[in-house]
Amino acid sequence: MKFRGKIIDIACLNHFSRVVTTIAKLTKTCVLRLTPDNLFFVLSGKVANGGVSMWCELSQGNFFDEYQMEGVSSEDNEICLELSPENLSRALKTVQNAKSVKVKLTKKHCPCVTVSAELPTLSSVSRVVTHDVPVEVIPRRLWHELKEPSVPDFHVSIYLPPLKTMKNVVDRMKNLSNFLVVEANLNGEMNLKIETDLVSVTTHFKDLGNPPWGGGSEGGADPEGMAEARVDIRRLQQFLMGQQVTPTKAMCNIVHQRILHLVVLHDDASLQYFIPAVA
């Protein structure tokens, strides 16, 4: 197993660091899966993390100037590492102005992803910083848990309003309730609702638009009919808080009373986040 990548372009570095920070806001630990073309940050939906799962895909060519990897074997040319995205994010943040950053898999006191950066100085010799982020190598027999989740057979798919706006609404609602109902229809309408014994609050969004998924689910369905999912408000808040830049597209798919599937697309990265509905 070998992995080394190098980032020289400062914009790529900032972008990579933003992506990792977003992931860090979503989960304490996750799996970094490396393939010859892509990097994935994966969280599989286990009960321990509230049934939430995450799939973030980055194309290595858009971030790394050099990228070499050798997987476990030639058939399984992949590496799966469990790590704390917070640690990685912190390491990347402190080297934001670096001339170059190398990210590699190393064997130190334990397996590590080593982020080493060459920092600019006033003198002719540059400063070198290395951060050894401990990781755990995931054996191949557990890889099946890390498959890309299939897009669920949703009832409604809708574009999200600006995430900042949504965050403001959800932040307020969090003070009132622990659960929030997201409901949407195929007519571009979405409501965020909370209901408690004392108060019911609904925020209505309209004209959001529904992404065309090429036939499929909407065949003959009532465009006004609402699909809804009641979710833990903290999960949704976490997701909204973590978004660092305005994405190209942000949408949400709802499987009625089962799953809220949030999708954020950037030019060179995509993030899917699944929040299970609660009764």
Add this chain to the structure above:
Amino acid sequence: MNCTLEGLSVKAFGRAIHALARIGDDLWLDPTDKGLALRSVNSAHSAYACFLFSPLFFQHFSLNAPSQQCSGSIKCKLLMKSVLPLFRCLTSIDRSVERCQISISDSSDRVIFQFLCRHGITKTHSVRFQECEALQAVFSSQQCPNVLKSPARLLGDMVMHFPLSQEEITLSTTPLRVSLRNYNEGGNDRLKMVYTNMALHPDEFDFFQVRDDSDITFCLKELRGLLSFAESHCLPVTLHFGAAGKPVCFSVEDVVLEATVILATLINSDNRNSQPTETPAPTTPRCDGVDDTVTIPSSQGSPMNQGCEAMQLLPHIYNANDPCVSDEADASAATTPASSVICSLLFRASEQNDDCFPTKLPVLASYSDDDEDMEENGVEFPSL
């Protein structure tokens, strides 16, 4: 004592209070003819800081009551938590506060902080103090073989790589290289910790003198206050240090103020193993001698033997001689018996931390050849 500060000086004074608040829970005010000194020491006596503002720093500075012999000996100890809130909002303090007056009258037991603010508002805080011997560290920087001087910015950039939760860092210096890494105690988190190392070329320092290679480990938290103070005033910071176990001194100097932070350093495991029996030996003479280590005259009141007992408990772990604490002999201190010079184990030697030693040992041991330590602590090494 009576002094007046205006505008930006209030802010600088406030920043000093903030830096001192990182050190200890008490604040000593010591007005002398050299100016007003603010001091603090932490409960484990492993960190000490002093800010001395010269009379020029103030709009007005006077030590009144020169007639009495005890003049200038108003030594008071305030609770940090009652002073800190007065300087809470530093970003706007120079705009909101036009003038600040600090006065201590001989007759009362209060320090009066009076803020004359905009719109004719006057805020008066009177903070009760405890009369107390002055706290003073005497650190002879000439004795230190290694001296570094750098803009505060450089040190700030160095420590920025460490998380705020980082307790201790190790500074390694050789004539060719300076490196900084996090020092990690043993324990369950050891595998979860991010190890950070940064290396610099000596050229980056304004002044660089390393006579002895050294590896010193000290607390980062207590240092951050001074660094941010120095950074906000764009002042260079000078480091004086020697071998592991000897204190390290960070100092900042300006025309009108001087600031010093002295931190105890962890004794190096190599020293510990190479001369385990010798370690306790030099401690006693050094405690008496005010010459080559830090002495912090104080009225902590612990008798000397108490300190020595503590040293013998842990002779292998810490260099017990550093820094020493003693009562200062100032003008009026002729009455202070010399025997009240006390010695204190400064680094992490307080009782509440005793429990930590077993967990710390594995890391100390990891650089050594002491098999016993390793087995005892269950540390696994790939080579074993």
